[in-house]
Amino acid sequence: MAKQKxxxxxxxxxxxxxxxxxxxxxxxxxxxxxxxxxxxxLDTPIIEASEVLLAKAGGETEKQIYRFTKGDSDLSLRFDLxxxxxxxxxxxxxxxxxxxxxxxxxxxxxxERAQRGRFREFYQADIDVIGDGKLDIVNxxxxxxxxxxTFTSLGLKRFQIRVNNRKILNGFYAMLxxxxxxxxxxxxxDKLPKIGADKVREMLVSEDISATGEQADEIxxxxxxxxxxxxxxxxxxxxKNRHELFDQxxxxxxxxxKYLGAFGVPKENFAVDLTIARxxxxxxxxxxxxxxxxxxxxxxxxxxxxxDNLAEYYTDKQLPGVGISIGLTRLFYxxxxxxxxxxxxxxxxxxxxxxxxxxxLSPAIAFATKLRAAGVRTQLYxxxxxxxxxxxxxxxxxxxxxxxxxxxxxxxxxxxxxxxTSGEQRLLPVDEAVxxxxxxxxxxxxxxxxxxxxx
Amino acid sequence: MAKQKxxxxxxxxxxxxxxxxxxxxxxxxxxxxxxxxxxxxLDTPIIEASEVLLAKAGGETEKQIYRFTKGDSDLSLRFDLxxxxxxxxxxxxxxxxxxxxxxxxxxxxxxERAQRGRFREFYQADIDVIGDGKLDIVNxxxxxxxxxxTFTSLGLKRFQIRVNNRKILNGFYAMLxxxxxxxxxxxxxDKLPKIGADKVREMLVSEDISATGEQADEIxxxxxxxxxxxxxxxxxxxxKNRHELFDQxxxxxxxxxKYLGAFGVPKENFAVDLTIARxxxxxxxxxxxxxxxxxxxxxxxxxxxxxDNLAEYYTDKQLPGVGISIGLTRLFYxxxxxxxxxxxxxxxxxxxxxxxxxxxLSPAIAFATKLRAAGVRTQLYxxxxxxxxxxxxxxxxxxxxxxxxxxxxxxxxxxxxxxxTSGEQRLLPVDEAVxxxxxxxxxxxxxxxxxxxxx
Numbered sequence: 001m002a003k004q005k006x007x008x009x010x011x012x013x014x015x016x017x018x019x020x021x022x023x024x025x026x027x028x029x030x031x032x033x034x035x036x037x038x039x040x041x042l043d044t045p046i047i048e049a050s051e052v053l054l055a056k057a058g059g060e061t062e063k064q065i066y067r068f069t070k071g072d073s074d075l076s077l078r079f080d081l082x083x084x085x086x087x088x089x090x091x092x093x094x095x096x097x098x099x100x101x102x103x104x105x106x107x108x109x110x111x112e113r114a115q116r117g118r119f120r121e122f123y124q125a126d127i128d129v130i131g132d133g134k135l136d137i138v139n140x141x142x143x144x145x146x147x148x149x150t151f152t153s154l155g156l157k158r159f160q161i162r163v164n165n166r167k168i169l170n171g172f173y174a175m176l177x178x179x180x181x182x183x184x185x186x187x188x189x190d191k192l193p194k195i196g197a198d199k200v201r202e203m204l205v206s207e208d209i210s211a212t213g214e215q216a217d218e219i220x221x222x223x224x225x226x227x228x229x230x231x232x233x234x235x236x237x238x239x240k241n242r243h244e245l246f247d248q249x250x251x252x253x254x255x256x257x258k259y260l261g262a263f264g265v266p267k268e269n270f271a272v273d274l275t276i277a278r279x280x281x282x283x284x285x286x287x288x289x290x291x292x293x294x295x296x297x298x299x300x301x302x303x304x305x306x307x308d309n310l311a312e313y314y315t316d317k318q319l320p321g322v323g324i325s326i327g328l329t330r331l332f333y334x335x336x337x338x339x340x341x342x343x344x345x346x347x348x349x350x351x352x353x354x355x356x357x358x359x360x361l362s363p364a365i366a367f368a369t370k371l372r373a374a375g376v377r378t379q380l381y382x383x384x385x386x387x388x389x390x391x392x393x394x395x396x397x398x399x400x401x402x403x404x405x406x407x408x409x410x411x412x413x414x415x416x417x418x419x420x421t422s423g424e425q426r427l428l429p430v431d432e433a434v435x436x437x438x439x440x441x442x443x444x445x446x447x448x449x450x451x452x453x454x455x
Numbered sequence: 456m457a458k459q460k461x462x463x464x465x466x467x468x469x470x471x472x473x474x475x476x477x478x479x480x481x482x483x484x485x486x487x488x489x490x491x492x493x494x495x496x497l498d499t500p501i502i503e504a505s506e507v508l509l510a511k512a513g514g515e516t517e518k519q520i521y522r523f524t525k526g527d528s529d530l531s532l533r534f535d536l537x538x539x540x541x542x543x544x545x546x547x548x549x550x551x552x553x554x555x556x557x558x559x560x561x562x563x564x565x566x567e568r569a570q571r572g573r574f575r576e577f578y579q580a581d582i583d584v585i586g587d588g589k590l591d592i593v594n595x596x597x598x599x600x601x602x603x604x605t606f607t608s609l610g611l612k613r614f615q616i617r618v619n620n621r622k623i624l625n626g627f628y629a630m631l632x633x634x635x636x637x638x639x640x641x642x643x644x645d646k647l648p649k650i651g652a653d654k655v656r657e658m659l660v661s662e663d664i665s666a667t668g669e670q671a672d673e674i675x676x677x678x679x680x681x682x683x684x685x686x687x688x689x690x691x692x693x694x695k696n697r698h699e700l701f702d703q704x705x706x707x708x709x710x711x712x713k714y715l716g717a718f719g720v721p722k723e724n725f726a727v728d729l730t731i732a733r734x735x736x737x738x739x740x741x742x743x744x745x746x747x748x749x750x751x752x753x754x755x756x757x758x759x760x761x762x763d764n765l766a767e768y769y770t771d772k773q774l775p776g777v778g779i780s781i782g783l784t785r786l787f788y789x790x791x792x793x794x795x796x797x798x799x800x801x802x803x804x805x806x807x808x809x810x811x812x813x814x815x816l817s818p819a820i821a822f823a824t825k826l827r828a829a830g831v832r833t834q835l836y837x838x839x840x841x842x843x844x845x846x847x848x849x850x851x852x853x854x855x856x857x858x859x860x861x862x863x864x865x866x867x868x869x870x871x872x873x874x875x876t877s878g879e880q881r882l883l884p885v886d887e888a889v890x891x892x893x894x895x896x897x898x899x900x901x902x903x904x905x906x907x908x909x910x
Contacts, residue, residue: 003768003769003770003771004506004507004510004768005507005769006541006542006543006545006546006766006769006770007504007507007542007546008499008500008503008542009500009502009503009528009530012500012502013500014498014499014500014543015498016547016551017495017551017557020495020496020497020498021496023498024496035804035832036830036831036832036833037827037833038804038808038833038834039804040472040476040803040804041475041479042472042475043470043475043478044463044469045464045467045468045469045576046501046562047464047467047521047564047576048463048464049462049464051459052459052460052461052462055459066502066525066530068521068523068524069523070521070566071566073464075464075521086461087461087462087463088461088469090461091462091463092471095471096472097851097852099836099838101804102472102804107501109502111525111526121500121502131838134838134839135838136839138816138835138837139837142835149827259816259817262816262817262821263820263824264824311461313456313459314459314460314461315461316458348495349490349493349494349495349556350493361714361717362714362717365714365717365718366717372491372604375491376491377490377491377492377493378491379492379493380493380593380597381554382591382593382594383554383589383590383591384589384591393552396552
């Protein structure tokens with residue numbers, strides 16, 4: 001028969017079992033973190049009616065959409081989890097209680113140009129808190145504490161959450177009489193780390209934006225405010241009482257910083273950073289970006305912020321919210337590239353591989369049943385192979401333990417338990433063997449999927 | 456602004472939070488069950504190149520495919536998890552260890568005619584064991600024990616796994632000289648429960664199949680063999696030594712039944728059933744179907760079997776396997792319809808809702824942090840609302856506990872903990888409150904998502 005060459009599309013991540021297990025461990029910990037903060041899991045379709053999904057879209061996004069017809073229906077694959085959330089909340093408004101806190105971890109699709117580290121199918125892991133009409137500022141302080149707890153539980157230590165407030169930026173530009181140009185100015189200022197201050201100034205006074213030299217200097221002075229959170233907040237006091245929006249933003253930022261301490265976020269993992277703007281017009285208050293301290297070149301690994309109107313394309317209801325998103329597939333890719341994946345994590349499909357040495361498998365099956373009842377992941381190896389091939393299999397899977405049941409063991413009601421890491425083998429009564437494995441696995445339960453390389 | 460009416464496509468399941476939580480609990484328990492048996496999680500793309508995905512397909516299936524072009528690429532959404540598995544194993548053959556045991560829980564797509572209880576996007580939950588060249592028969596006995604353990608852990612009790620062997624059927628038809636017509640005969644026999652024996656006989660002797668009257672009688676006699684497993688196996692002995700394939704199938708069935716007891720599957724959850732054939736030509740040995748005892752009309756809720764050649768469209772390698780699949784979305788739909796979903800399960804986003812009664816939120820935040828550190832899902836309610844509205848919110852979420860922190864509580868280092876089910880409220884030191892909640896939640900950990908209605 002002619003064979004079809006098997007292949008996986010480029011831009012689509014497909015992992016080998018070991019890596020997949022590490023990825024699963026990450027999503028499991030994300031689910032756990034998000035649940036601890038009272039977010040409910042949600043799952044929405046990957047396919048939506050195009051007119052619903054694209055109610056807002058336009059420009060770059062729309063070009064990337066996977067859009068097609070099936071029968072009479074014009075369909076599209078979701079390109080993020082925010083638009084489906086907006087649809088969900090507008091559609092099920094009457095059945096939801098507000099604030100509505102949901103998390104969603106799911107695949108989204110963007111037909112980007114294929115290149116290393118860019119994915120067309122990728123996981124996003126989002127949380128959002130949606131208010132009905134109003135939403136208290138405390139939520140904006142809790143969100144970075146969730147980012148902190150989440151990355152910490154994954155095993156990442158050297159990261160920093162940078163926080164700003166769009167009202168401070170918009171208020172500041174209003175003071176300068178640059179409100180109409182605030183978007184362009186912020187996009188230009190965003191380029192500061194890449195092109196430097198001189199080039200930014202040049203662009204600000206150029207025809208496109210045509211700020212005055214004085215305005216440009218004010219802007220550069222403003223975004224060069226750096227230092228400890230306390231120093232930055234202090235420097236901002238200087239601008240007070242000149243514009244209401246600015247004052248409101250500064251109040252909010254002060255509140256967020258104050259409560260962040262109470263939420264237990266250490267100072268080194270958190271910084272007020274006036275250059276964080278988030279491109280989208282969507283955000284209206286606190287904004288977040290998160291950077292790996294040793295890899296700033298990767299860009300933000302978790303971003304988000306406060307918005308005033310989640311679902312304006314679907315409903316008249318005012319639904320303010322605050323949310324963040326982690327691009328999980330890209331993060332995983334980067335962690336592997338940078339050797340941040342913890343190879344101490346058990347990634348084998350089973351904790352114990354049982355190798356029966358007798359024709360009658362009943363004792364081996366009984367031992368497997370006992371281990372499984374105790375919660376130990378167990379595989380019976382029953383293929384007719386030479387002993388050496390069986391051990392090679394155990395090694396390749398990376399099982400932490402193998403167990404042998406021969407005539408001798410069975411007649412004594414014991415098993416030979418081999419620690420595959422140390423090579424140590426012990427003859428143990430069945431129950432003691434189960435207990436020994438359970439004890440050893442306890443440590444792995446706490447093993448994080450990320451381990452930072454030694455500096 | 457003109458609004459786009461929000462809607463979800465028909466045939467696409469989108470659950471409200473309570474139901475979603477029950478669904479998540481089911482998938483969590485499936486993952487846990489499959490993992491206990493040494494299966495590794497896998498995740499493959501939802502989109503594949505059409506020529507890869509449809510290497511085998513044809514007929515009814517192909518019509519249902521979501522197929523489209525993006526740029527120059529001819530793409531299709533996966534319609535099951537077996538074809539992607541075949542591709543995966545053929546593609547990554549050199550990196551895998553055999554037997555390769557994987558589970559996958561994921562969405563698949565079929566453009567079926569929309570009707571109640573039929574879904575176009577639905578979850579399948581599959582396990583497969585793939586051998587390289589050979590695969591031991593014990594795997595075929597272990598699979599029903601996994602079905603048993605899985606449904607039991609979900610809370611289902613009244614179900615029966617029915618087992619047959621295609622070699623017995625094929626051998627039997629060979630004895631009758633009906634090998635060429637075996638497929639048609641089996642499809643006709645499959646209709647027995649629906650149309651009755653007379654009608655089946657009529658169809659067998661009709662032009663389409665044109666069996667002789669004697670052959671038809673033999674067939675009806677054969678498939679009317681019923682009784683206990685022991686009785687059925689005994690009756691089959693009569694047919695022995697007439698055809699090699701039949702004898703091999705009977706041997707295998709005897710082995711499977713023998714080991715099923717060792718694997719701990721109770722007699723009442725398991726039956727040899729000679730009418731089970733599984734339509735697909737794909738299966739070559741043991742075949743399984745699973746029925747809810749009180750709802751046979753639903754059809755099989757978990758089916759599968761042994762096949763000799765997983766990936767023949769992609770590789771020359773002989774890759775025999777055994778697997779099963781649960782149509783999770785449909786099962787969930789049916790369980791809800793039949794009122795099998797356990798409403799005792801905690802489905803609220805949080806276990807404790809904290810209601811701060813003071814302006815300074817720091818003590819409430821500290822209590823929340825303590826609860827979360829202990830693994831308790833906790834939400835802080837900080838919106839400016841009347842007390843009564845806050846309690847309505849707690850009620851609507853269905854949180855098992857709420858906690859109040861006013862001046863009095865804070866000055867004493869205590870919290871008022873309210874059991875929302877009993878209404879009982881106690882003033883407790885912070886640590887005791889955490890312990891009380893933890894103890895109460897232990898029970899829920901063991902609560903199954905399915906509860907059978909009292910007969």
